[in-house]
Amino acid sequence: MKILVTGGAGYIGSHTLILLIESGYEVVVFDNFCNASKESIKRVEKLVHQSIEVIEGDIRSRANLQEVFDKHKIDAVIHFAGLKAVGESVAQPLKYYDNNVNGTAVLCEVMAKNNCKTIIFSSSATVYGDPATTPILEDFPLSATNPYGRSKLMVEEILRDLYVSDNEWRVVLLRYFNPVGAHESGTIGEDPNGIPNNLMPFIAQTAVGKREILSVFGDDYETIDGTGVRDYIHVVDLAQGHVNALDRVVNFKEPMTINLGTGQGYSVLEMIQSFEKASGKKVPYQIAPRRAGDIATCFADPTYAKEVLGWEAKKGIDEMCADSWRWQSNNPNGYRGLI
Numbered sequence: 001m002k003i004l005v006t007g008g009a010g011y012i013g014s015h016t017l018i019l020l021i022e023s024g025y026e027v028v029v030f031d032n033f034c035n036a037s038k039e040s041i042k043r044v045e046k047l048v049h050q051s052i053e054v055i056e057g058d059i060r061s062r063a064n065l066q067e068v069f070d071k072h073k074i075d076a077v078i079h080f081a082g083l084k085a086v087g088e089s090v091a092q093p094l095k096y097y098d099n100n101v102n103g104t105a106v107l108c109e110v111m112a113k114n115n116c117k118t119i120i121f122s123s124s125a126t127v128y129g130d131p132a133t134t135p136i137l138e139d140f141p142l143s144a145t146n147p148y149g150r151s152k153l154m155v156e157e158i159l160r161d162l163y164v165s166d167n168e169w170r171v172v173l174l175r176y177f178n179p180v181g182a183h184e185s186g187t188i189g190e191d192p193n194g195i196p197n198n199l200m201p202f203i204a205q206t207a208v209g210k211r212e213i214l215s216v217f218g219d220d221y222e223t224i225d226g227t228g229v230r231d232y233i234h235v236v237d238l239a240q241g242h243v244n245a246l247d248r249v250v251n252f253k254e255p256m257t258i259n260l261g262t263g264q265g266y267s268v269l270e271m272i273q274s275f276e277k278a279s280g281k282k283v284p285y286q287i288a289p290r291r292a293g294d295i296a297t298c299f300a301d302p303t304y305a306k307e308v309l310g311w312e313a314k315k316g317i318d319e320m321c322a323d324s325w326r327w328q329s330n331n332p333n334g335y336r337g338l339i
Ligand code: NAD
Pocket: 006, 007, 008, 009, 010, 011, 012, 013, 030, 031, 032, 033, 034, 035, 036, 057, 058, 059, 060, 079, 080, 081, 082, 083, 084, 099, 103, 122, 123, 124, 125, 176, 177, 178, 179
């Protein structure tokens, strides 16, 4: 089976390519490299000992996408391509609606035209807003507090509507919790542009000496130690969730919405402690005011993923921190300078 991986050069996409190829799928990467380096693909090629077909293009371009379908008989699409910076989405909402929502609509249109009607979509736990209780089940109420989150909610609805219009579509909406970690080789990983927004890359860059001090955003939440609690999931476990979804997707007769998390929450201070243990480095930190839009606690109930995908996360917090550290310490500047 040949799989089109949009955004395949990015953080989660690059890890997923490895597992797809190891599982016997053929892959074609489609990426405009707005938030990725070609070096990530080169490194994946080294790890899987084969070359990977990459088509540079934008999901908003019908012509760019048609080029893929003219060249390849695509059986299914794993759709990672999208913008993901919450703050930027507040400042530039149209950019997010155009890229994430319009881009997905164009992608689906070109897929349908070429009779490819299977899509696995990267959604996010952000669609649960501030949940009344945890762990979070898939049928919890949905809300979003920023354009990024709304773009995910809109795409979920677009894909459900598409199925209603034509039930040959096979749709899987995977709601990721907090992806962290890196491939165990330490050769691919997360390479954020500029100052990281997310906790794990900020911790890693502080440990390696690129950042002076980590700000812990709030220590007065109703949590174990007052700091925010999240469900961190190893990116390789997350990648495996996509392979399992693909293996089973033909049997899904209606759109499937599935949490991909571990079911275990850790606080910011617990993450710092684990990272220090894994890296042998000190992570200097200071308590700072709460970050606008943050919630106290967010973690998944992953029961449904186990039931319908036969999937559960295997890697714990020690492995997440050790693998993030290996990537960060081997590549203090990420892929930069290597393009
Ligand atoms: P990433 O930025 O590393 O990867 C996204 C990739 O898509 C990049 O390679 C980028 O160049 C490409 N891209 C963006 N817009 C494009 C366009 N218009 N046309 C073609 N390519 C385009 O991000 P990631 O962390 O790998 O996330 C992948 C997906 O998962 C995204 O949709 C993101 O919103 C979603 N997600 C990520 C997280 C997370 O914390 N990383 C959490 C929940 C959901």
